[in-house]
Amino acid sequence: MDKVVNCFSRNPDAVVRLICFPWAGGGSIHYARWGKVLTSSIEVYAVRLPGREGRAKEPFFQSMQQVLDEVTDALLPQLKEKPFALFGHSFGAMTSFAFAEYVKRIHKLEPVHVFLSGASAPYSEMRLQAPKRSHLSDHDFLQWMSSIGGTPPELIANPEVMKLFLPALKADLHVVENYRCSKPEVPFLSCPVTCFDGKEDLPHDLEAWKHMTSGEFTVHMLPGSHFYLKEAANEKVILDHITKHLETAEMDYL
Template sequence: MEKLVTCFYQRPEAVSRLICFPWAGSGSAHYAHWGKLFDSSTEVYSIRLPGRESRSRESFAQNMDQIVMEIISVLLSKLKEKPFAFFGHSFGSFTSFATAVKLKEICGVEPVHLFVSGASAPHSKARDSLQTTLALGDEDFLKWMTTVGGAPAEMLQSREILEMFVPVLKADLRVLDNFVYEKPSGTVLSCDITCFDGTEDVPHDLEAWKELTSGDFNIYSLPGGHLYLKEPANEKTIVNYIAKHLKTTEMTYL
C-alpha cells in the first residue's frame, strides 16, 4: 500500500477515511499534509500515481482503467473497513469519480461523499478536447498551462522544473483526454456529491454532476483561479466543510 498511498498522519482508530486524488502533474505530498488539518476521527490517504515521487521510475498510466484498477486492488480491504469519502481536484475529480463508479459496479461499495473540484462533469459536452494542446512543444505547452491557471508562472523560469513537470502533466492529460464517459439512463451513484470551484477559473459545467447521483448535491465557489484550493483560506474552508460532513456520517455509524 505504501507505493500507492502517502499517509503522513496514520490514525488506525479513526472512524472514517478521506482518500485524496491528485490534480494533473502533481504528486501525493500536498494532500498528505491535510492529515494534520483533521482531528483524530479522520485519516487522510493521498494517492500517488506512477511516474512521480517514489514511483518516478515507473511508466505513466496509459488509461483511466489502469489507474482505477490499481487503486481498487490495493485499497479495497481498507475501504470495506469503515466509511470513506473521496476528494479530487481537476484531473483528480475524474479519477475519483471513475474509481467510485467501478467500486460500486464490481464490489457494491461506494464513498459516503464524493467531493469534486475544478472540473466539468465527465459526461458533459463542456469538456474540450486536449489533442491540439498536447501536441505543443514543452515550453509552449507550459505557457498554455499558466494562461489557464494550471501551473505557477515561476515554473517557466526553471529548466529543471520544466523538464520534470511537463512529462508528468502531459501523461495525466492524455489519460484525461482519452477518458470518455457515457452516462447511463439512470444515476450511477447514491452518495452525496459536492462541487467546489474557483470563481476566476475557466467555466465548468458543475450542474451536470447532479445527474450522476441520487444523493444530495451542492456547489460552492471560492475566490481564485484553477489552483484556488492552494490558498490557505480556501484550503481551510474546504477541509472544514469535508470534516463537517464526515462528522455527520460518522454519527450514523457509531
C-alpha cells in the same frame, strides 16, 4: 499499499477515510498533509501515481483503467473496513468519479461523500468539446500553464524543472483526454456530492455532476483561478466543509 498511498498520519481509530486523487502532474504531498490538519476522526489517504515522487522511475499510466486497477487493488481491504470519502481536483475529480463508479459496479461499495473540484463532469458536452492539451509542444504547453495559474512563474521559466515536471503532467492529461463514459441513465450513488470551483477559472459544467447521485448535490464557488484551492483561505473553507460532513458520516453509513 504504501507505494500507492501516502498517509502522513496513521489513525486506526478514525471513523472515516478521505481518499484524495492528485491533479494532473501532481504528487501526493499536498493532500497527505491534510491528515495533520483534519480532526482525528478522519484519516487521509493521498494517492501517489507512478512517474513521480518515490515512484519516479516507474512508467506513467496510459489509461484510466490502469489507475482504477492499481488503486482498487491497493485499497480494497481498507474500503471494506470502514466508511470512505473521495476528493479530487481537476484530473483528480475525473479519477474520483471513475473510481466511485468502478468500486460501486464491481465491488458494490459506495463512498459516504464525494468532493469534486475544478472540472466539468466527464460526460458533459463542455468537457467533450474542450481542446486537447497533452500533445501540445512544450512551448505552447507552458503558455497554457501560465494562463491557468497555480504554477510559480520562476518554475515555468526553469527548463530543468519543467523537464522533470512536464512528462507527468502530459501523461495525466493523456489519460483524462482519452477517458470516455456515458452520462448515467440513473444515479449510481446515493451519497452527497459536493462541487467546488474557482470563480475566476474557465467555466466548468458543474451541474452535470449531479447525475451521478440521487443524494444531496451542492456547488460552492470560491475566489481564485484554477488552483484556487492552494490559497490558504480557500483551503480552510474546503477542509471545514469536509470535516463538517465527514464527522457525521459514520452515523449515515451505519
